[in-house]
Amino acid sequence: MRPARPVSAAIAAAAALTAVTGCTEKSSAQEGDHVVHVTATDDKCEVSKKEFPAGHVELAVENKGSKVTEVYVLFPDDRVVTERENIGPGTKQRVTAEVKAGDYQIACKPGMKGDGIRQTVKATGGRTIQRDPRLDKAVAAYRAYAQAQADETLPKAETFAQAVKDGDLEAAKKAYAPSRIGWERTEPVAESFGDIDPKVDVREDGLEAGQDPATDWTGWHRLEKALWQDKKIGDREKELADRLISDLKDWQNRVGKAEITPTSMANGAKELLDEVATGKVTGEEERYSHTDLVDFKANVEGAQKSYELLRPVAQENDKALTTELDRQFAALNTLLDKYRPDTTSYDFTSYDKVGKADRKELSDAVNALAEPLSKLAAAVVK
């Protein structure tokens, strides 16, 4: 046993607690209002209240069932406001969201399957989020950008699909990487529709347990493997080319309705860099075609777009941060330009030709940008 804490520590404790209270007073006063307790079982999804003030809402989820569950907050048309997967039996999780006044559904999905057990809830209008109108403008501009990326991607994807259907291996290889640029620029938005990403951009190792690569693996990377590794185009590939187009059309039709907030834009920018850090820098993403640097560049461009739209507000709140971000975006873009002979083209060096030391340099530059970028959300809502 340790000796009892001396008096000086107790005083320090009291002082520290005072500081804490002072700091969190604002939010704790309304603690009760915005917390909805959700009790999930294998056949029930109980909510502690069906009405709560618009604004910040927090779901305190407890899974009392025997299956792993997931909890969604949904718009009436089933678009996702927020979600939390993999809530194990007997565990508690907190899910937060910013919601405007209106009707919503809370869904629990025992076994993480199906439409779930639903409860209709209402966010009432009193306290809506007061937002800087410049941020609303930024959101609108980013929404238009995401839509434009999808619109521009479709013809490029169709060129790629047509080459596959023509059985023209070389033309298909050439059209592959360009067909992905718009998707890679807006990946966090695309991923917010949870069902599209696994159809078009999954890698073989990303298939879920029980899925058969022969029948369940679809999308770009399945075709990438056929073109570069197997070096042949068969009936299945032609079929998958059509399927890719129909899935991308689905994306094109839905992208404009994505739920976008200033903080999701900021964090989306950071997530694009995370994509680079975990998939591109390692060469895992495009393991057959080695076109990783094309995706890399597109991810950075998408992040930069998001950042530039938020920049005026962020700069007022944290000038040091935007100065650093400007510098690190420029540094990373300059570094990437080393790998393309022509800065107007997307013909980048094949990633298998990029040596270990150069990969580390790229990785260091990504870290140098992503770390300050992770602070953008805070700078936007300050």
Add this chain to the structure above:
Amino acid sequence: MTDTSNDNHTPSPSRRSLLGWGGAGLALGAAAAGGAVAMARTDEDGGPDAGTAIAFHGSHQAGITTPVQDRLHFAAFDVTTDDRAEFVQLLKDWTRAARRMTAGQPVGKGGYGGLPEAPPDDTGEALDLKPSRLTLTIGFGPSLFGKFGLAERRPAALVDLPKFAGDNLDENRSGGDLCVQACADDPQVAVHAIRNLARIGFGKVVIRWSQLGFGKTSSTTPEAQTPRNLMGFKDGTRNIAGTETDRLKKFVWVDEKDGPAWMTNGSYLVARRIRMHIETWDRTSLQEQEDIFGRDKGEGAPVGKAKERDEPFLKAMKPDAHVRLAHPDANHGATILRRGYSFTDGTDGLGRLDAGLFFLAYQRDVRKGFIPIQRNLATDALNEYIQHVGSALFAIPPGVRDKDDWWGRTLFSEEA
């Protein structure tokens, strides 16, 4: 930019903030209680208490004579910015974070309780853990002096280490513009410290290489049991103790007259990653093992003597015995303060453990310390079982004096 909070207040709810009362000069205690009682506690076994915080401020940096902690996370960094002001700001940010972490407090505004949409300032894995006698010690490598117009300030003693017999150095485990040695009794506390400093440093510095260490192989507290290295031998019997003021002054601390002025009260650190061929060592007869070291394996007594601390009679040892060649008497009195750790980094792809000694030695001048000793070890019988695979040398600046001071001020401030 990252950590602008007042050092003396902890706005986030942290249990750790309540634990940082163990050492003198701790910011939180002094601020909150108007002069905290300085406490030095010991556990029932008489050893240093793992919960204690080691004072960060002092004329020398902590982590050199501090009683050696159980764990190490050592990191060498390369500087990527060419903006001197930015680098100086990083040193100040690092000092602020180090001051907090060594006191058992989280970095910045803490590990939770902030904006839900933003990542917390502190990574959080050391929350609720004790200060664990964490020390953070910074050093500057020779290559740093090629930057920021520092060439004229490079100490003469910060030489480029010569190539030694048997060296098989891996460039990716050698050198570095600067280093941070994190020692703590809890590995998670040491790892947390390096991780948070690396995070604060992104965009200005990058990790070049790093090393985890366990099972200290040297002791700076002779009253404690001498630890053993991975070869099973006691290591550090005759090390300089943290209390031996005269020997520290003579062999470890840079004196005012040594120059340059900015290094006064600093030291020089040699870091060597020494791979041990432990599989062949383990197949070596006890007699040969003891002959190689010049001490017996159980007690650690020198050849012909009964007790570990008996004065060794070098001539009784084989001419190529390790202790005989490394002893100050065989090196014109050359003496270093050792602070090494054992390491195992998985396997080497050939079914052998990648294991050995991460050798850390502090001295007043490497030209009179490590270099002559290492040269004399060219004929060491131990060389058959070891190989030096990583190497670095750093100038360790003096300590951070008070809350307004920062790591490297004497080097980067013109008046120093």
